[in-house]
Amino acid sequence: MANVDVIVVGAGVAGLVTADRVRAAGRSVVVLEARDRVGGRTLTEPVPGVKGLSVDAGAAWVAPDQRLLRAELARFGLETTPQDGPGDALTSLRGKSRRYAATARAFDAVTTADVGQAMMRFAAAADHVDVEAPWRGEHAPRYDAQTFESWIRRVCVTPKGRDYFRLVCGTVLATEPQNVSLLHMLFFARSGGGLLHLLTTGGGAQDARVVGGMQQVAQRLADGLGRWVRLQEPVTTIMHDADGVTVHSESGATTAHHVVVTVPPALATSIEYLPGLPHERTQLVQRMPHGSVVKCHAVYTRPFWHDLALSGEITTDEGPAKVVFDTSPPDSRYGVLTVLVEGDDALRLGAKGPARARTEVLRGLAEHLGPRAMDPQAFVSHDWTAEEWTRGCYGAHLPPGAWTQVGSALRVPVGRIHWAGTETAERWCGYVDGAIASGERVAAEVLTALP
Ligand SMILES: Cc1cc2nc3c(=O)[nH]c(=O)nc-3n(C[C@H](O)[C@H](O)[C@H](O)COP(=O)(O)OP(=O)(O)OC[C@H]3O[C@@H](n4cnc5c(N)ncnc54)[C@H](O)[C@@H]3O)c2cc1C
Known part of the structure; x- marks a missing residue:
């Protein structure tokens, strides 16, 4: 006999939205959170x-x-x-500083032209990427066989243009462009409405x-769930079979019909799954560093x-x-x-x-x-x-080869184990909005699957 219908692992925005929607549908749910607070990567x-x-x-x-x-x-x-x-922004590349108003140019004429042509080529390539299934499509294997750094070197013709795109990679993914598949960069940008949109303040x-x-969003969701959010309960083991799941955390075992794992990919590998996960799924999360x-x-x-x-x-x-x-x-x-x-x-x-x-x-x-x-x-x-329960941010990125080899395992449930979290979102992947989208998607998934 299951304790609850659904167990959610993680009380970040994705986990709390999942629980909120499952509960709103009249099903019982418990959220197990490792930290002594809710919100995950939101913290005020x-x-x-x-x-x-x-x-x-x-x-x-x-x-x-x-x-x-x-x-x-x-x-x-x-x-x-x-x-x-009010006031001007400042930009500085290779020791040359400029101040600019929103309407004026941030770079000298040559750099502006270079960045402009590269942005156009990036946007054209991103148009070929299917945000729902980046591993699909005629261009996916070619894009996934190179890093964003190799694209920068090939497409930008000025040193400042190259430096600008390296800075862009840090700004959106918090890593260096040699670590990232071009396909991932294209997917990530398209998922958030385009690279320029990701970099923009007003309107972006x-x-x-x-x-x-921002943490208030998680806190308000948790207030609504009350005692069904259990803090300081790191999940260590998930046992699953055709009849249900047993989730082991600090206070012991909880049973349910389904479990939703919303922890960041790099941390999903530190949970023990019995029986083990399919090879594709394991490979995928091992190849999603933060x-x-x-x-x-x-x-x-x-x-x-x-x-x-x-x-x-x-x-x-x-x-x-x-x-x-x-x-x-x-x-x-x-x-x-x-x-x-x-x-x-x-x-x-x-x-x-x-x-x-x-x-x-x-x-x-x-x-x-x-x-x-x-x-x-x-x-x-x-x-x-x-941070023990985040291990880097803003989110995960994929190196060359990962999307096309094992990316299709991203959202596929393994028996009664379901996956959510911003990294599984099609729109606004890596952002709070993507975390909400993933919670809504997975809640619908488990509600359909429940007896
Ligand atoms: C510095 C920074 C700036 C950012 N800026 C923005 C921004 O301006 N706008 C924006 O939209 N997004 C931004 N983001 C990204 C945004 O915070 C995340 O996309 C979003 O919060 C992810 O939510 P999540 O629920 O998917 O994951 P998380 O918030 O990571 O939630 C996962 C939860 O799982 C818990 N957990 C982990 N392991 C276990 C375990 N074994 N057992 C139980 N619980 C576990 C964690 O403690 C955490 O609470 C930023 C992130 C950071 C860190």
Whole structure:
């Protein structure tokens, strides 16, 4: 006799949406979460010593066309604040710095032409990728036989153009382009509405932030589920057969008709499955490493960069502070700069520890914004590669060969074990919206399968 209809492993957004939809359909569900909190890769933390200020150490931004996330925000009465503010952004490639307004060009004429032609070729190639099944299609084997770095070298004709696309890879996947299959990069961009859309603030993926923080989405979902969300229950073993599943966690065994695993792919391998999973499935998750990010926040008494008519947005190829956004609260009672340290920079900085990270990041800010940047009221950093239950972010990426060889196993249930999580999404893969989509998809899947 099963304890519940469905067990969900992981109380990130995907797991909580799954449980929410299963419960709404009148079925019983329990969520087992390893951490002592819900939200997974969404985490809103108070800044020590700064009264009333919280920052998003994990996901922060919402796009206008992230329909599912927008619907959850509306359901819980959560508001957003636009990312774009007054002032010019800064870009710096190979030591040449430019300031630009949203309407003007970020690069010199030659680089602009190079980036433009490469963007057009990238978009044309992405049009051939089937987001529902990237392993299919006439061009898939060719795209999957090369890295994004080899594409950059072949297609970009200027050194600055090449550096720009390397920066782009860090920005969206938090890894270096030699680690990523071209097919994966094309899929990822198409899944989120195109590469330019992923890189854009107003109207794009960084259009707005959630007032009060993104983690509230998970917290509100968990509030609705009440005692059916069990924290500090890392799942160690899943036993499954034709009659049901038995899931072993900290407090013992729970039985159900079906189990939904929503943990990031790299962590799905650390759960023991009895009997073992098909070879294709195991191979796939072993070939889905995560990127690396240290997300930092420098808090100032006020957004002093406004005095220089700067927006606080900085993109540079000189690390580690390569991508910077102004995330000050809407009333500007503090000035907050979010610094995304990505890929190799994150691995290097993470190894040096928080004190060194602080110095290096602040020095990078000071180069663009002047000495005032060296003296924040507070500085916090979050190294996601060191998180036991995430092990890197923003999400997983696939190296050459993986999509076409074993990618078709991504969403296929193994008996009574079902798979969700943002990495399984067709639209907005890697984003919160994709996590919601995956939860809705898998909830429908188990509801159909339940007796
Ligand atoms: C720094 C950062 C910035 C980001 N920025 C954005 C952004 O601006 N916009 C955006 O849309 N997305 C962003 N993302 C990505 C977004 O956070 C993720 O896509 C999304 O939160 C993934 O949700 P999920 O439920 O699929 O996975 P997760 O949030 O990873 O949830 C999985 C859950 O499983 C739990 N777990 C793991 N192993 C076990 C186990 N053995 N037993 C039980 N539980 C387990 C984990 O603790 C976790 O709670 C960002 C991510 C990071 C880290």
